[in-house]
Amino acid sequence: MEVILRGIAIAIEVILLAVIAYSFLSGAWLTVFDLGVSARYKKILTVVFIIVGCLVVVFFIAHLTFLYPAV
């Protein structure tokens, strides 16, 4: 039961952090083009940001799984 509770708590935290990471990365993506980067780099930058986002989420999952206090 405690393991399940901990799992749910970690999942909620990961979702929250993933949404925050999405907000930051989307904001950065929009800002990069607003600051003058050419539109021809849109595809490559999108791929880069998606990869970074995925890495961040994996990090959060690993970090929380290892360090989230036991209930």
Added chain:
Amino acid sequence: MSLSELFWAGQEVYITEIFLPIIIGVLVFVPLLVLLFGFGFLRRYRSWTAGKAEDRSGHWFTRLATTLAVAVGNFRILSWSELYPGIMKTLIFWGSALLILGKIVRLFSYVVGLTVPPQSVFLYASLASEIGGVLIIIGGLMAVFRRYILKPARLDTKSEDTLVFIWVAIIILTGFMTKGYRIATSDVGSPTDWAMWSPVGYLFSHIFPTFMTEAKNEILVWHRALIHTIPAFALLAYMWVNRSRLQHIIWAPLNVFFRSLKPKGALTPIALESAETFGVSKIEDFTWKQLLDLDACVRCGRCQDACPAYFSGKALNPKKVIQDLKTHLNEVYPIPLSRKPIESRKDMVTEVITEEVIWDCTTCRACQQACPLYIEHVDKIIDMRRHLAMERAQLPETAQGALKSLGTRFHPFRGTTLARTDWTQGLEIKLLSEDSNIDMLYWVGCTAALDDRNVKVAKATARILQAAGINFGILGDEENCCGDPARRMGDEYLFQTICQSNIEILNSYNVKKIVTSCPHCFNGLKHEYPQFGGNFEVIHHSQLIAELLRNGKLALGRLDGKRVAYHDSCYLGRYNDIYREPREVLKAIGGIKKVELARSGARSFCCGGGGGHIWMEEDPAKRVNIRRVEQVIEAKVDLVATACPYCLTMFEDGLKAKEVEESIKARDISELVAELLSPSPQEVTD
């Protein structure tokens, strides 16, 4: 110490160990945010100041009062016709205001000793923040429902719109979570006042599992505080580094502050002798205020919904005009310190905004009336017309014909066989050239003098003035066009020539008071002639007739059983706020059943004749007057009354096109009044 004080005092450990560092963090972040705000402001300021100078100073109190009314009171944002989006915006605004106010009080509360023991202001600030958060959630959900489920046609959704919804939602949610977790880990019994002062946080506190050790709880409180604080600061940073729509929080009130306080119908003259160019051909030819308009626009789409041309299927979309100009401005000034050279830009007046869009406008001002932020659409379109007309000679062919006639024959009616005084036959009307001893000049206008249908209006008006015993006269052949068609079609040179000539003639007869039956002449004589030294007291015939009826100088008969609607003409209503007097005139007619059209008053739907359109060829499938006639048909009226010769012409044309001219009549209010005064109505109403 009471339970309540004990509870709040127990928070001190969290305040000193957790929130003090946050306060310090804030004191580091805030100067950074100020710098980013400076960057964002200067970036926009640079592009505005690339435009021409314009004096928008003076009347500071009026400007401040309007700004507060719109920004704080949500005046013009919240209205009966925009109830859902208005309430939505009001909830989000007031929610944000309460949230921020509460936060600021609580942030500095420890420093100034408001928490131990807790002072009332600290508790109320806590409650205010909670209420603010709830209001934002409700407003936000309304906005999400509207944008993604209802999907009104006037809203276009970009990726930033979705991002802002998500970002703000996560900030609000984590804020409540932080509070909730703090309450859950509180080590002082079960106090009762959390529910009262932090009701939402109290509800959230029931969700979280807590830990046996204080250290673990502390870590998670810290964690939650960080996942709330960092996204909040990041959003503030984003909105200033990026040319984000969220910047409207500052630009919109700024735009309202600098709104135009000149008469609504008065276009800005060109100083022809000193001007190097005429009109606007590149983005820098706009004034700084016109460029500020582009940044204030939040894409609400109210102007699009209000535009009769857009409604009729034409290419013009006022929202798109503003947004396309904004995109063009951002392309010309893409990054700080850079500017795209003119040779590598798109042509603003044919490619960014097409000629079709520029000429589709009837200058009805419905867009400006609908806009809650006082953005000035019409001036921009006229400025582009000025460039096309005066520098490129690119006008629709029929418009060119009307202007040519105006220049040579001093009226725009090319095919007319009438002379300016033909309508006076048998009416014994004084000509100023024969006897200038008058109390009032009746300015007939070109349409009433030279158009077969509208001469009946001139006769009716003259009959009314005679019945009221007014000592009036007309200029006759000395009367030239007021110049409105020239100005609205972009030929400012022709307008100024005509205007100055007319002023000379009027002054030569020492004319002080003018009555006219044409709202376009009325607007020009009243608001635009003073720009060139022509100062006269000008009234519209609806105002005069209403006054005469009020003073008992006229008495009217009955028109039993008729359902009558009044169509508000744009240049009388929206331009000059004259709505009441024509209705007073109709009210004085006994027996009629007065009907209001679906779009009336300030929201009246244009007849399609303004902006030179009465002389332009149109696609039959996209005629604005047909749309208006359809609205009249829906209202099931017997008669549509108007107070404008353009409207009368467009209605006659539209009623014939819809084949209802036998069942629905169009009349000027002067014709109705004269008919009910005169013992021989036939010559007026046939």
